[in-house]
Amino acid sequence: MARKYTKHGSRADAWDEAEDPVEAPPPRDCWLCERPCGETVIWHHPIPKSRGGRDTVPxxxxxxxxxxxxFTNSELQRNGLDAGLLRIDPRVEKFxxxxxxKEPDFNAPLGKKKQR
Incomplete structure (x- = not known):
């Protein structure tokens, strides 16, 4: 049968002796708008998974x-991982x-996808 505690004391003692606390990594920049990401980061597939996309971006x-x-999945597939091509679209420039x-964690409803 396994012991609940080590021979030299409780587990809490082992955690108290932790070395330097781990610092949080710096916030990543958003792939599209290039602003620092906030608390909520979405890992997005620039090329949709349904079109063979494997890479993700914050x-x-x-x-x-x-x-x-x-954009449609076909348009996203054509543009690939090049955010610069998406940024030159007038709708994206305006956005x-x-x-x-806005602050990094700002979120608002944008409406529904238009049917073509």
Whole structure:
């Protein structure tokens, strides 16, 4: 039968002797708007998984919603991992200009995806 405690004291003592506390990594930048991400980070597939995408990139939830409501899976597949091509779209330029003044954890409903 296993012991509940070590021979030299309780488990709590072992945790108290921890070395330096681990520092949190610096916030990542959003793939689309290039602002630092806040507490909530979405790992988004720039090329949709249904189209063979495997890579993920960090994004704000609002930026991911903007991509999903603006572009089709075919358009995202064509643009691939190049966020610069997405940023030159007038709809995305307008969105980035609007969201640039907001705090990192800002989120708002963007509407529904338009049927084509």
């Amino acid at each position: 994004m704000h939830p609002i930026c991911q919603s903007m991509l999903i409501t603006t 980035i200009a609007w969201v640039s003044g």
